[in-house]
Amino acid sequence: MERFLDDVRRYIGFSDADAERLQQLVPLFAPHFVEVAEHFYSCILAHPHAHTAITGGDAQVERLKNSLVAWMDSGLRGPHDAAFYELRARIGRRHVAISLPQQYMVTAISVMRQDYHALLEQGLADSPADLHASMQAVDRLLDVELAIMLHTYRIDSDDHLRRGERLATIGMVAATIGHDLRNPLGVIESSAYLLRRSIQDERGQRHLEKIHNQVHRCNRIVTSLLELARARPPKFTLVDPSVLFSTSLTTLTIPPGVRVSIEVDDGIAFEADSSLLEQVVINLVLNSIGALSGRPGQIIARATRHDERFLALSVRDDGPGFDPEILPQVFEPLVTTRASGVGLGLALVKSVVDRHRGIATAENAPEGGAIVRILLPWLAAVDGAAQ
Amino acid sequence: MNRSTVLIVDDNRDLAENLGEVLGDEGYTCAIAYDADSAIAQLDRMQFDFVITDLRMTPRDGLAVVAAVRRQSLEIPIVLMTAFAGEVQIEIARAAGVSEVLAKPVDSERLVAFVRERIPLLRA
Known part of the structure; x- marks a missing residue:
């Protein structure tokens, strides 16, 4: 994880000087964090598939905006260390968990990049040299952020696939076992039924009733197994x-x-x-x-x-x-x-x-x-x- | 008057025998076969009033029994028992002339009620 962060920083050319410059930009950006977050989520919510990611309504969007503000702040302020990495990685993992395609991360970062650029153009209009270096630092930061998210997205998505394959194997084995269990269950059920008709005493009846109930319970487990393995499409x-x-x-x-x-x-x-x-x-x-x-x-x-x-x-x-x-x-x-x-x-x-x-x-x-x-x-x- | 007859086909011998006993207790005359070919041989000798067969058997499956019954008559009720059938299999079975598909393990009480509903204990 640390190695990936170091590699990607080096590859993108995100230097300590960039980090220092970003820190100095905090006072310029901070008053606009909420605005940027508003814009960011208005773009996300405008997307027809936004509801797959955001199901908790306005309250969730408010929470997300707050964490985005904290996210922007920590990105600019640094340090760009393990904690920084972990926060970005979590976003990548979250996207896999809700099956959100990774292009949404690219689009989202692009929205943020535009807003950051606009803020810099306004705030540093008087010093073109500063503006240029700051633009570069901001771009590099966002590239690092995106690289981390995409990296964890891929790792998690691979895991997800492997888990899916494992599940399919478990499913096939389970289906075979489940299928084979139904015949003996049928024998137990019918034997208990026949015994119930010939055994008169209360104690025997009680136990046969238990056998009967447990057979049904086993059958429900088998049904769950087979349903899980078959995953038939719903009939609405x-x-x-x-x-x-x-x-x-x-x-x-x-x-x-x-x-x-x-x-x-x-x-x-x-x-x-x-x-x-x-x-x-x-x-x-x-x-x-x-x-x-x-x-x-x-x-x-x-x-x-x-x-x-x-x-x-x-x-x-x-x-x-x-x-x-x-x-x-x-x-x-x-x-x-x-x-x-x-x-x-x-x-x-x-x-x-x-x-x-x-x-x-x-x-x-x-x-x-x-x-x-x-x-x-x-x-x-x-x-x-x-x- | 004779008692109505039921042919029970299942390669699980214990199950076939148990179902024979369950319906025998109700007063039906039951014959048992442990594979499709011997079931068909019995069908060649006589006509049954009701047929209950497992689906998955080797070398020939329950649908071979269904076809043999349907060659004799379109009226005889046929119940197909299956441990797990997909919808396609169920459709094929129905098209072949199965009256009802019951999931295994078949509840004995339900099976009795089911047979009673469809055929009288005594032959007309």
């Missing part, structure tokens, strides 16, 4: 969230002491694949049930109008919440908080949400408990959400 129909929630809940056995409530805004039907979304709801509620691990608690499934573009589905519980350590990776397969979980549920949720061109996030509520929130477009994408 009009979905009523109340129906979606109630259909999903009827297939689940809710343990005593656990209360599940449904809250749905009026008139919020949307276009989605109902059977895929049932898998999503079932997995989220099962996760919450698992998180409560036998304790009494409450699970709330909610569907609300998020904004013009998205409907929000969420499932929250008052369990212990996600382990903060694994929170950033909860949607990766084979990541689980529970000792008994296989870690496929949320991976499947993410896969279904991706296929709907939606956004899935997981967080811990400030007052405790886990929340998984899903934003889904009201309408199926015209260019085919299946990709």
Whole structure:
């Protein structure tokens, strides 16, 4: 990382003299930081794909503007060290995480470059020599910034691809195993069924009931595996969230002491694949049930109008919440908080949400408990959400 | 009057036998085959009232059984059981004359209800 920074500085010709000059420019630029940030985000938001990057509305844009101001300040002020590098690298990684193509970074830097140039032309009009050197220093700084972002973008994007390939392999193996498990499950299920009819005593019946329930549980895991591996494109129909929630809940056995409530805004039907979304709801509620691990608690499934573009589905519980350590990776397969979980549920949720061109996030509520929130477009994408 | 007959075809012997027992308990007369060819041989000897077959079997799959049944009659209900079928496979199966596709593991209670709905216990 340090080596890359040194190399790129040398290659671009960003010298200590440039750094010193930039520091001296802080008083000239600082009063205009907010203006530049405003301009920067007005350009970004004007782009038709901006919503894929910015989903948090005005509040998020305000936060982003503040960090842009801090970013401009640290760029000019220096030092251009590991911390400087890390902040730029984070932006590259973020773009990969939200699948934003890298040309947006180039465009964004170009917007900033124009504004910096305009400020220099105004502020240093009287001394052409100063203006020239300052222009050069600013250009070099922005080139270094861009190089770092593109570099981390590439590294992360390679990782992303490799992870995708690994997932595909896991998926194929999982699909084969899942498929092969369904026959023995069928034998266990039918044997338990036959025994239930011949065993009369209460204790035997109780155990057969357990076998029956566990077979269904295994089958749900197999279904998740196969769905994850197959990743079939959604078939869109009009979905009523109340129906979606109630259909999903009827297939689940809710343990005593656990209360599940449904809250749905009026008139919020949307276009989605109902059977895929049932898998999503079932997995989220099962996760919450698992998180409560036998304790009494409450699970709330909610569907609300998020904004013009998205409907929000969420499932929250008052369990212990996600382990903060694994929170950033909860949607990766084979990541689980529970000792008994296989870690496929949320991976499947993410896969279904991706296929709907939606956004899935997981967080811990400030007052405790886990929340998984899903934003889904009201309408199926015209260019085919299946990709 | 004779009891209605059901042919069950699955290369998982335990499963085929269990389903035979499940439907046998209901009063149906069940015959079992562990591969498509022996199922077809049984079909050549007699006509069944209901056929349940697995899809994935070797050397010939469940669709060979479906074709043999459909050569005899278009009326006999055929259930195809599959551990996992894509939509294309399901469409092909329907086009071949399958009445219903059930995902494995087939819930015994549902299977009983399903067969009862479609054929009477006793032959007319």
